[in-house]
Amino acid sequence: MSPAVLAAVARRRRRSLLLVRALPSYALSSLTAASATGTADGVTGNVLTLTLYDTNGVLMPGRAVTITTELTAVSAGQSTLVDDAAEIATTTGTLNLILVCKDANGVGLPNIQSARIVYASTGTGNTFGTPSVTDKNGQSLCTFSSTVAEAKTISVTVDGVLVTQTASVTVTGTPGLPTMDWFSDFSHATGDGADARGDGASGSRKWDTFIGNVNVTVVVASTGLDFPTTNTMKVTAIDTGGDAGLRKVGLTVPGIGETQYRRVYFRVAGTASAAVLDTETHPIQDGSSAGQINHGWWIYHSTGGAGKWTLQHNVAALNGFPNYQWRLDTVLDHDTTYRLESAVTRIDATTFTLALRVYNTAGTLLYDSSSFRNATSSTDLATYMASNTFTFFNVANLGGQNGGSNGVDFTDWHPSMIYSYQSGFAVSRDDWCGAYDAVNG
Numbered sequence: 001m002s003p004a005v006l007a008a009v010a011r012r013r014r015r016s017l018l019l020v021r022a023l024p025s026y027a028l029s030s031l032t033a034a035s036a037t038g039t040a041d042g043v044t045g046n047v048l049t050l051t052l053y054d055t056n057g058v059l060m061p062g063r064a065v066t067i068t069t070e071l072t073a074v075s076a077g078q079s080t081l082v083d084d085a086a087e088i089a090t091t092t093g094t095l096n097l098i099l100v101c102k103d104a105n106g107v108g109l110p111n112i113q114s115a116r117i118v119y120a121s122t123g124t125g126n127t128f129g130t131p132s133v134t135d136k137n138g139q140s141l142c143t144f145s146s147t148v149a150e151a152k153t154i155s156v157t158v159d160g161v162l163v164t165q166t167a168s169v170t171v172t173g174t175p176g177l178p179t180m181d182w183f184s185d186f187s188h189a190t191g192d193g194a195d196a197r198g199d200g201a202s203g204s205r206k207w208d209t210f211i212g213n214v215n216v217t218v219v220v221a222s223t224g225l226d227f228p229t230t231n232t233m234k235v236t237a238i239d240t241g242g243d244a245g246l247r248k249v250g251l252t253v254p255g256i257g258e259t260q261y262r263r264v265y266f267r268v269a270g271t272a273s274a275a276v277l278d279t280e281t282h283p284i285q286d287g288s289s290a291g292q293i294n295h296g297w298w299i300y301h302s303t304g305g306a307g308k309w310t311l312q313h314n315v316a317a318l319n320g321f322p323n324y325q326w327r328l329d330t331v332l333d334h335d336t337t338y339r340l341e342s343a344v345t346r347i348d349a350t351t352f353t354l355a356l357r358v359y360n361t362a363g364t365l366l367y368d369s370s371s372f373r374n375a376t377s378s379t380d381l382a383t384y385m386a387s388n389t390f391t392f393f394n395v396a397n398l399g400g401q402n403g404g405s406n407g408v409d410f411t412d413w414h415p416s417m418i419y420s421y422q423s424g425f426a427v428s429r430d431d432w433c434g435a436y437d438a439v440n441g
Contacts (some may be wrong), residue, residue, distance in 0.1 A: 024060060028053035072109055074158045078102040081156050083144070083167040094145045095169060099131070101138040101158055108138025112158065117142070121154045123171075146171045149439060172439075178261070178430035181252055182206070182401070183441030185229040186423055192218040197233070197246065207403075211245035211288075216419075217404055225421055226337040226361050227265055228436040232423035235283070235405045245404040247288065253398045254429055259345040260398055263433035265361070265424035267337040268301060268309045269417075282314070283405050283420070284340070287397045290406070291317070294392050295354060297340055299420070304331030313342065313356055313372060313381075316393035322375030323384065328358070329373050337361050337421070341432055344398065351389040356381060363435050401427060 034047040052060040079102050085095040099117065101109040117131040117140055125148030134140045144154060154167040184206040189196040196219040198205030222232040235244065254260045264284050285296025293316060300310035308331040315324050332338060339359040344352050358367040369382035392398075403422050426433040426441045433441075 023055055024052045025055045025057070028055070028057055072103045072107075074101050074109060074112075074161045074163075075104045075106075076161050076164045078104060078106050079138075079158065079161075079163045079165070081154070081163050081165045081167050083154070083169055086169060088145070088169060088171055093171065094143050097128075097142045097144055097154065097156070097167060099134075099140045099142065099156055099158075099163070101134050101140065108134070108136070110134050110136045110138060112138070112140065114140075116159050118157045119144075119154065120157070121146075121152050123150045123152050124148050126152065144169070177437050177440040178428045178433060180433065180441035181427045181429060182248060183424075183426040184248070184403075185425075185436065185438075185441070186219045186231040186233055187229065187438075190219045190221060190231055206248065207246040208249050209245075209247040211247055211402075211404070211406075216244045217246070222421075222423065225267060227267070227421070227423050228361060229265070229423040232265075232267075232421045233403065234421055235419045237405065237417055237419040245283070245402050245406050247403075248401040248425075249399060251399045251401060251427055252429065253396060254344070254346045256346055256348055258429055259343050261341065261343045261426075261428045261431065261433050262401070263339065263341045263424060263426040263436075264297075264403070264422060265337055265339050265436070266297070266299075267421040268299065268332070268334050269420055281405060281419070283403060283422070285402050285406070286400050287393065288400065288402065290314075292393055292397060294352070294394070294397050295342065295344060295390075296402070297342075298325075301419070307334045308332065309334060311338075311340070311358070313354070315354060315390045318393060319390050322378070323388075324390075325375040326354075326356070326372040326381050327375070328367060329371050329377070329380075330367070332358075338366075339363075339424070339435070343432065346395070346398075347389055349395070351391055353385050353389055354381065355385070357432070359435075401425065 029050070029052045031048055031050050054060050080100045082098050083095045084098065088095050097119065101112055103109055112134040114131045114133060119128045119131070119142060121144070123146065126144065126146045129143035131140045131142040146152065149171050151170050152168065154169065156163050184199045186199050188199050188201070195201055195205065197210060197217055198207045200206050216236045218234050219231050220234050222229055225232060266284070281299045281301065282290050282296055283299065285293045287293035287296070293314065295313065295315045298312040298314050300312065303310040310327065310331055312325060312327040314326070317324050339361065341357040343355040346352050356369050356372055357365060359365055369385065370380045372381040373379065374384070403425060405419055424436040
C-alpha cells in the first residue's frame with residue numbers, strides 16, 4: 001500500500017476517534033455553591049463551581065468553571081403564604097403551608113434552602129415539618145400540626161425577612177379522644193322547656209323528637225350526682241303516665257366493616273321497696289320501641305335487693321332465646337352513676353357483633369363482655385361473640401338513639417318517684433367514646 005493511501009487511512013481513523021469521544025454528562029456533573037446560606041441583599045456574592053464529568057464518569061479535561069452570583073433579596077410584600085385547610089383536628093389533623101418566595105419584581109426565587117425558611121405560630125403545642133427547598137417558581141412546602149385546640153396565626157421569615165401575608169387555622173378537638181358523630185350533655189339550659197330537653201335552641205337541638213309524657217323529664221344541675229357533665233336529665237315516673245322519651249334520628253349508619261360506639265352516663269335513683277314493683281324498662285336503645293331495636297340497655301330497677309338494680313343488654317328478639325338477652329352477672333348500686341358503653345361492628349348487610357363495657361365515673365373499667373351472660377347463664381357474651389354473630393332487626397335503626405324512659409309500668413309507682421338521671425350521650429364511629437370531654441363530647 002502506497003504511503004499516500006496509508007496516510008489517508010490514518011486520517012479517517014483519527015476522525016473516527018474524535019466522533020466517539022465521550023460527551024459531558026448532566027447526571028454526573030455538578031454545580032455546587034460555596035455556601036448553602038448567604039445574605040440576600042442583592043449585593044453579596046455566592047461562588048458556584050461547575051465540575052464536568054463525561055458519560056463514563058471521567059473528569060473532563062480543562063479547568064472547573066467558577067461563577068459568582070448574587071442572592072436576590074426576598075420581598076415581604078410580593079411573597080405569599082397560604083394553607084390548604086381552614087380547620088384541622090388535634091388527633092389526626094395536618095395541613096400544608098404553601099410559601100412562594102419572590103423578589104421585588106414578583107419573580108420567583110429558586111433554590112432557597114430549608115435553613116433559610118423559619119416558621120412560627122401563635123398558641124402552643126405546634127409542630128412544623130422541614131420546609132422544602134424552593135423550586136424553580138420559588139415555591140416551598142411545609143406541614144403543620146398541633147396538640148392544642150385553639151385558633152392559630154402562622155407566619156414565616158425568609159432570610160430574616162418577615163413575609164407580610166400570614167395563614168390562619170383553627171385546631172379543634174382534644175388529643176387522644178375519638179371524633180363524635182353526635183353527643184348530648186344537656187349543657188344548653190336547665191328546666192323543662194323544649195330547648196332544655198332538646199339540648200339546644202329551636203332549629204339546632206341535639207334531640208329531634210319528644211315521645212310520651214314530656215312532663216316527667218327535666219334538665220337539672222348535676223351537683224352532687226357524680227356526673228362529669230354540668231347538667232343532667234332527671235326522669236320521674238308518675239302514676240298518671242311515666243313513659244317519656246327523647247329521640248335522635250339521622251345518625252350515620254356504619255358501613256360494612258365499621259363499628260358504631262355508644263355511651264351514656266346512667267344513675268338509677270331511689271330505693272327499692274314494696275311500693276316499687278316495676279322491674280323492667282328499656283330507656284337507652286337504637287329502635288323507637290322494644291320490638292324494633294337492634295340493641296339497647298334494659299334496666300331492672302328493683303331486681304337484686306334493697307338499694308340494688310340489675311343491668312342487661314338486649315339485641316333484637318329475632319335472635320332467639322336465650323341469646324338475645326345478656327345480663328350483667330352482678331348487681332349495681334342505686335344512687336351511683338355508671339358509664340355504659342357499647343360497640344356494634346357491622347359484619348355484612350344483616351349481621352353484627354356486640355361488645356359491652358361498664359365503668360365508674362373515675363374511669364375504672366368495672367365489667368366488660370365477659371361479665372354479661374345469656375338468659376340461661378350458660379355462656380358469656382365475649383365467648384359467644386368469638387364464633388357467632390347477631391342479626392339486625394333493621395340496620396337503618398342504627399341511625400337513631402333514645403333516652404329518657406320506656407317501658408315503665410306507671411301504675412306501679414305511688415304516686416311518683418325519680419326513676420333515673422341520664423347525660424353524656426355520645427355516638428362515634430372512630431373508637432370507644434370513653435370519658436366525657438366538654439369540648440369533644
